[in-house]
Amino acid sequence: MTEIWILVAANPAIDNLVSRGRELGGQLVAVVAGDRSCAEAIAASGVDRVVWLGEPGATPVEARAAAVADLVAEAAPRVVLAASHPAERVLAGALAGRLGAPALTMVSSVRLEADAVIVTHATFGGVAEETVRVEGPVVIVDECGSVGTGLPVPIEEVTATAPPTLTVVETRMSSTTRVDLGKARRVVAVGRGLARREDLALVEELARALDAEVACSRPLAEGLGWLSRDRYIGVTGQHVHPDLYVAVGISGQLQHVVGCRDASTVVVVNCDAKAPYFGECDYGIVGDLAQVVPALTAALA
């Protein structure tokens, strides 16, 4: 029977991977590098088997990548799935290296044939799409989804020895609550067009009037640090698919747009009539955001 393996570092939200595996058919085996609570959540998320590496202790979970790669390489599955989180990417990359297998991201479809796996995925940051035929194992890094539900299966514990060269000496939790933009129905995102940090208040007021989450393009989170990193949308940030996406002062660079292309309706506000985003929007207003954004808020009242 075909086996599909799912690599889990520490995040049990894998229902999208479980559905992907179910579509392919065969037995779903999750290998968990995180702690017991993570393994337990995975065991009740609709997979057929859970292989757990035991408590990680002071070892960061991704330092167990070699142990995970050993286990999976021995089982020799045709398809391996991992969520697109940083630690899961470390597991996925190490396994791809071990197997010499292609590692594919931004995947839209996976199909099994008798002697090959057929995968369609976006390349070059999303500007193009290609379909590849892989005659051997393939590692797929995919959107994770939420925590799934299913009948609990037993947890099979294996002993994993990680190289003791990497240890966690301190963990500091942030005081701000993490936002999950992936589930937001409405998002107001702001970019470099915002001249002053004080003007963020205008954007926040619009978001309140729309009952929307506030998000941003990369420079505002990384570099300026005006918003937290978990609010940054783009290739290396969050991917969102809201009903309404309002992009304020964002030119529409590909690296940003890739993160929100699935929005049902897109509204763009920008002072530059030549901004590429106007070519990819439903409604656009060419104007100064300091005037247009309060006007939008007022129009919603």
Next chain:
Amino acid sequence: MKIVVAFKWAANPQEATVAADGTVDVGRATLGISEYDPQAFDEGRRLADATGAELVGLSVGGPAATSSMARKAALSRGLDSLVTVTDPSLDDAAATRTGAVLAAAVAQIGDVDLVLTGDASVDLGVQLVPSVMAGLLGWPAVSQVTALSGTPGDLRIERNQEGGTQVLLASGPVVVSIAADAVEPRIPGMKDILGAGRKQTTELDYAALSVEPLVAYAVVGRARPELKARQGKVIDGADPAAAAAEVVAALRATHVL
């Protein structure tokens, strides 16, 4: 003791053209050091100065990756020397191939305790190359790193992780991906650019690295991704209130609001 900065000489896909059949042409796009890599150079220089290590740049790619422009761009960013591995087959190579070649090159360079990278390449953006390389070297990989201190072999690593930050201690060799916001990248000055010409570049022979053959795969189809059909109604905001009212009315009429 050596610190390697693994970087990519890449085209910005924003400037790529995609034909109707999905073929990507980056021929006219500007090539440069991938947008998220300069932080790795700066962090590497700082650490090399603090510890007396040698800072070696490493780039794998098509023939353009060892052009005089590419060498100068890299060597003016604080490297002591540069190593390149180029081959026509490595142009736009997939993550597993690039990671495997980097790992082989790091082994060949020798005496390396730390490899620094950016957190994604500007062109492919796959974010898997550092972990493929680490996996094949048998080293751990840490991503989203914001600060490094200590010495390679006894390195304190601070990184972002979901919900906060974490401090790790690495007592052995490690691959570290620097988060784009870790340091404000320095712009090379005239002195750096002039000095670049005097630094050494070593071209490693790709065939001699004998990278293991990879699982066979072939591209069997290409397409331009289907974009959602959009209304494309752009209005002049000279009268902000009128423009806002018009857009809000349209959103209500289409039941978005």
